[in-house]
Amino acid sequence: MSHTTSHDPLSNHRYTDTEPSAGDFACGWCGAVASAYPPDGGRRGHCPSCLHARHDTPSCDARMTPIAVAVPRDGDWRVIHRCVRCDALSDRPVNGDDNQLVVMRMAVRPLAQPPFPLEAFAFAVGAV
Template sequence: MDSFVCKQCGRIVTPDGAGSRHRNHCPQCLHSLHVDERPGDRASVCESVMEPISVWVRKDGEWAIVHRCKRCGHLSSNRIAADDNPLKLMSIAVKPLAEPPFPLEELGPDACGGQASEGGDAR
């Protein structure tokens, strides 16, 4: 595999440290390029930047990054590499908890299984 320059952050990305022969995203910002329609086919004409939007854990316990193309919305999944930025990975993993898709304050005290007393404490 050859080195490349990340189109998102400008970092020079080398195959060293990836733990794999295949490097398809930047280890710093985790962005990729939309070059495949199916893994490895290099058939996409889009070639836009793909942003990391989520992570998931495969059956074997291996983590993978979900990327979404900024231009066409195509989704793909790529296994993480040994030298991927762990802080960025964790940031993506906890994003649904830190920024839920609904307002938590509208759930009220009963949503957590507790009952609010007159003082406002759930017991």
């Protein structure tokens, strides 16, 4: 009667290796976990998978949805976020491991739904 039983309650405890640690960025919206420090430097400000961010202020911590991509003349691509609660805008650099599909979808969205005929504009700038 010396063998141990298999009814150790601890063995049923589910530990996941996606448990966020202090050095991780855990997305509260899609559940993705990534290093808080993207490979191209800086500190991660938005989820690399769904590109959502958190409005991290004392008065508001609501979700910020990515609404557009901005490309400064002399800088890297940036994601424009808008807070779903207070409508605040912010911009954060696109990281090297961000979901390229989401980034590109935002980048081409204005061209897919132009507010005026694109043909006329292309003619005006000599593109045709």
